[in-house]
Structure formats: structure tokens, C-alpha cells
Amino acid sequence: MDFEPVIGLEIHAQLLTETKIFCGCRASFGAVPNTAVCPVCLGLPGALPVLNRRVVELAIRASLALGCTIHERSIFARKNYFYPDLPKGYQISQYDQPLATGGELTLASTRVGITRVHLEEDAGKSLHHGFADSDRATYLDFNRSGTPLIEIVTEPDLRSAAAAAECFSRIREILVTLGVNDGNMEEGSLRCDANVSVRPAGAAAFGTKAEVKNVNSFKYLQKALEFEIERQTDLVSRGERVRQETRLWDSDRGETLSMRSKEEAHDYRYFPEPDLPPLHVSAEWVDEIRGRLPELPEARKTRLMRSHGLSDYDADLLVRLVAGGADYFEAMVRAGAPPKAASNWIQGEVRRTLKDAGAETMAAVPVSPEALTELVGLAERGVISSTVAKEVFEKMWVTGASAQAIVDAGGLAQIGDESALAAIVEEIVARHPDPVAQFRAGKVNAFGFLVGQIMKASHGKANPKIASEMLKRALEAPNPPGV
Numbered sequence: 001m002d003f004e005p006v007i008g009l010e011i012h013a014q015l016l017t018e019t020k021i022f023c024g025c026r027a028s029f030g031a032v033p034n035t036a037v038c039p040v041c042l043g044l045p046g047a048l049p050v051l052n053r054r055v056v057e058l059a060i061r062a063s064l065a066l067g068c069t070i071h072e073r074s075i076f077a078r079k080n081y082f083y084p085d086l087p088k089g090y091q092i093s094q095y096d097q098p099l100a101t102g103g104e105l106t107l108a109s110t111r112v113g114i115t116r117v118h119l120e121e122d123a124g125k126s127l128h129h130g131f132a133d134s135d136r137a138t139y140l141d142f143n144r145s146g147t148p149l150i151e152i153v154t155e156p157d158l159r160s161a162a163a164a165a166e167c168f169s170r171i172r173e174i175l176v177t178l179g180v181n182d183g184n185m186e187e188g189s190l191r192c193d194a195n196v197s198v199r200p201a202g203a204a205a206f207g208t209k210a211e212v213k214n215v216n217s218f219k220y221l222q223k224a225l226e227f228e229i230e231r232q233t234d235l236v237s238r239g240e241r242v243r244q245e246t247r248l249w250d251s252d253r254g255e256t257l258s259m260r261s262k263e264e265a266h267d268y269r270y271f272p273e274p275d276l277p278p279l280h281v282s283a284e285w286v287d288e289i290r291g292r293l294p295e296l297p298e299a300r301k302t303r304l305m306r307s308h309g310l311s312d313y314d315a316d317l318l319v320r321l322v323a324g325g326a327d328y329f330e331a332m333v334r335a336g337a338p339p340k341a342a343s344n345w346i347q348g349e350v351r352r353t354l355k356d357a358g359a360e361t362m363a364a365v366p367v368s369p370e371a372l373t374e375l376v377g378l379a380e381r382g383v384i385s386s387t388v389a390k391e392v393f394e395k396m397w398v399t400g401a402s403a404q405a406i407v408d409a410g411g412l413a414q415i416g417d418e419s420a421l422a423a424i425v426e427e428i429v430a431r432h433p434d435p436v437a438q439f440r441a442g443k444v445n446a447f448g449f450l451v452g453q454i455m456k457a458s459h460g461k462a463n464p465k466i467a468s469e470m471l472k473r474a475l476e477a478p479n480p481p482g483v
């Protein structure tokens, strides 16, 4: 029997605000432990939370970009559980009336429903130290306590580990483009949990799911899910039962390990947060935020394909391969570069030189889009050969001089003038009687050899097209020179 996996994601993203969600403490990573805390985020008795407006704005931005409906009224709720890094004994979250619901995301492979986006606060952090029993200790850092989060929950629409990784990657891209999240999975400001189950292919009912936690890269998400799908398929096909549990991905062992059984999981006893009024979001505010949304990568890719005739492949690379690639491309096209040539240059020489320089964004390219457009123009018009154009580009990068100035100073322009090339063509034909005879006997390869000799004799400056035409005429003439 064939089995299919059913996967849904829960993504926690820290919002890029200056301050925390319910107090004025700095929300920053890496500060000295317990230096960004106050009675509110330490959960001291009597301290009252006040909602940060900027948090709501960023959450609305993300929700709109994910195609969700923003609810005019949503409710904060207490999620009760005891954990050392949660000083209040509860986390303020949203439960049955979240900020936003009902979005969707179109991936290359499939369509994924976005169930909900809700606001919540992060907990503190437990830092475990020491290995031997005698010096083992756990320290608590409350700097992260009260950091604003959104939780994005997808529908169980994903049917492969690869699609799940693509979905997580696309959501990260959207959040980073919006300036809502920094996308840093290593520091934990973006975290993904996956719910996964298997069922006989085509069945309507879901199997028992396991939750995979602790995956901090797209690669690990995919590997953890591949492992989990195989483990569950194996169990079910032997007639055994999948336990509902939380499992942790262990990247060293390359497997998921059982952390705790969900059957003995907490009852969070949610109830409306009495210290915060319902959150009201006006339609005007939502419209205003919608009006300021930037163009998202997927939309930009489609626009580049439509308005500049780029292929899916080229447009995708420009938008995603190098940060700022699409901006640079559009500036070149505005300056008059043919789109395909501009795209080829950015993906080829520019990217290669950038990589050699150890840089990752187009901001590090010292050649302006307008200056590169001038160079591309010289190459397109045949003033310089493509080989010379690459050399000129390297000089532009180092010296900052213009393409025309470098071509003039180095005498690099192609020789396209027949009278200037005639002597060279004549000389080459005279010096290589054997290849000439071979060509006349029908050996086409000999022609390429002779063109190569002309290019060499002209120090790479002969216009190859014109040189070939002249050579052809010389060889087909009834009385070729030198014979």
C-alpha cells in the first residue's frame, strides 16, 4: 500500500520592534543577561501590560502579505503553564479570536492555506551549563521574555518534506522583505515546528500526527521530515500505531527523538487576558498598511518576466540569487541596457567578481548600473569583443574609470574596418597553406583554425564576424592570395 504524508507548519517569528510587546524594555538579541527587563516582563505582581502599537502594525503587514483577513476585533488570552523561564506562569497569546485568519500562499509545487496569524509574547531563556553533576547548573535570562512574536499556522496542505521546506523558505523571504523579521534561524528569531502524519494515499482521514520541533534550517526541516515520514510509514505498514508526541530533530544523529508524549501534555486552560482590552484594528489603518506594502519577491519576479521578457529562470535568479540584483537590473534597463544582456551580465561577470571579492550584495559593486550599461552598449554594438568587454569590466571595478575611457586609453576597440584587416587576412592565408588546402578540400574545421590565427594576429581586436566574412571571400576567390 502507498502512503502519503500530511504536513502543516507552525512558524514563530520575532517582530523587529525596538521594544517589547507589553513594556518599554529593549527587544534585542545578545545583551548582557537580565539587563533588558522590568516588572512587566519579569511578571512581578501588580505590573500591567500595555500593548505596543508597532507590534500590531508589523503583524498586520505580515498577515496581509500572507493573504489573510485582518479581524477588526481580536482577543488576548492567557496560556497557562509552568516553566522556569516563564515567570508569570502564563504566556499572553491569542487563542480562539486571533488577529488574522484565512490566507494562502502559492508555491512552485502547491498551494498552502494559512490558517491563522496571531500575536504572542516570547518566554525567557534557560541556559544550561556544566556536564558533571557537581557543576551542572541552569541559568535564566529574561531578556527575551516579552519579545513580540507572531505565530503563523498553515493548513495541513503540504504533501512532501521538500514542499514543507519550500513553504518555510518562502514565508521567511516574505517576512524579511517586509522588514517584519530578520530571518535569523540560528539565533532563534525565526523558528519552525512541523506537524506530520501519514495515511494511505487517497484516504480522507488524517493519521496520528507527531510534532517535530527544534529545526533551525530549511535543510534540517526537510531531513527531519523525511526521517519522520519514513519512520511513521514503517510503523503503519507493519500495523503498528504512531504515538502522538513531540519529537526533537537531532542533526548529529540525523534522526528525530521522542521528547514528550502529547497524551500527557498540558491543558493550557486558556481564558481571556483580564489585563488587556480586546484589540481593535480599524479598516482605515489596515488599508493604510496595505498601501505601504513593498512588492514581494514572487510578484516582482512575475513583473520582470512580463515587462522585460525574461525567462522564469532568469527572473528568479535576479530576484533571489544576489540581494539587490533585481534593483540593479531595473536600473540598467532604465539606463537603456537590453534586458537579456543586463540579466546575463549580472548573473555572470558581476556575480563572479562579487564572489571573488567575498561580498554578497549588489551594494558592494563599485560599478554603477549606468556605467555597466555603457559597457554593455559598447559590446552590443560590436565596438569591443565580448572577451575584451570582460577585461574592461575588471578595470572598471578596480579603477572606477568609464568603459569608453578604458577602451580609448587601451586602444581596445575592435577592428571592424575591412581595409585595416585586409593585410592580416592576407598574411594568415599566405602563412598557412595546409589548412587553406584542407578547407578547400571540404574540411570545415580548418576554417576555425584560420579565424583563430587572425584573432591572435590582431591581439583579439579583429571583429570576428567581419574577419570571418573576409576570410571566406579570400578562400573562395578563384585566385586566393598566396596560392
Ligand SMILES: [Zn+2]
Residues within 6 Å of the ligand: 020, 023, 024, 025, 036, 037, 038, 039, 040, 041, 042, 146
Ligand atoms: Zn520589560
